[in-house]
Amino acid sequence: MRSITKFDLQYAHRFYKFQGEAQYLHGHTGVLTIEVEDTIEPGVNMVFPCNEIQKVAWNVLKNFDHALVLREDDPLLPAILSVYEKQGIKDGAPSNKMKGEAFHTELAVAYPDARLVVTKETMTVEGMIKIVYDLLKDKLNIARITFTSGVNAATQEYTPTKSVDRCPLCGVALRDGVCPKCGYKKH
Numbered sequence: 327m328r329s330i331t332k333f334d335l336q337y338a339h340r341f342y343k344f345q346g347e348a349q350y351l352h353g354h355t356g357v358l359t360i361e362v363e364d365t366i367e368p369g370v371n372m373v374f375p376c377n378e379i380q381k382v383a384w385n386v387l388k389n390f391d392h393a394l395v396l397r398e399d400d401p402l403l404p405a406i407l408s409v410y411e412k413q414g415i416k417d418g419a420p421s422n423k424m425k426g427e428a429f430h431t432e433l434a435v436a437y438p439d440a441r442l443v444v445t446k447e448t449m450t451v452e453g454m455i456k457i458v459y460d461l462l463k464d465k466l467n468i469a470r471i472t473f474t475s476g477v478n479a480a481t482q483e484y485t486p487t488k489s490v491d492r493c494p495l496c497g498v499a500l501r502d503g504v505c506p507k508c509g510y511k512k513h
Contacts, residue, residue: 328373338354339394342402365489374499386462389443415440451473466490496508
């Protein structure tokens with residue numbers, strides 16, 4: 327069975343070297359849907375609490391919300407960083423409260439203080455799915471990710487490879503046999 331949760335992401339990007347309207351800097355409201363698969367935990371009668379999926383995923387995904395996403399070879403990138411430096415916000419500003427956990431993978435690097443994500447490939451809906459899966463595959467038992475942005479959408483199915491040991495009282499994933507939410511200890 328699956329637990330499903332959605333995230334709304336506001337971001338700006340462009341398709342560098344693309345021959346069309348998307349080569350211009352523009353913004354989107356994207357909807358990311360993550361489906362987590364496992365058995366139903368009998369104590370709480372659910373696969374995984376959706377609010378817990380949101381907490382785990384949002385720590386990383388908030389890097390994309392109200393952010394600029396540019397490909398690493400985009401000539402706008404050094405210009406943006408220069409402007410941010412001159413403005414004094416490259417390394418953060420007091421108003422920047424939506425900072426996620428910084429990450430550095432083969433596919434993308436997040437600079438939370440600058441509200442910037444730099445990608446290896448153009449950030450299409452398909453590219454976003456690849457990045458999200460790469461970031462969350464070890465944290466959630468992902469069965470499917472769907473990303474819709476404007477009129478564009480893509481989805482990818484995955485074969486879940488593990489079962490997450492969860493708390494019978496609240497459904498949260500156990501860490502070393504202990505529930506980080508309620509303190510339950512597995513015997």
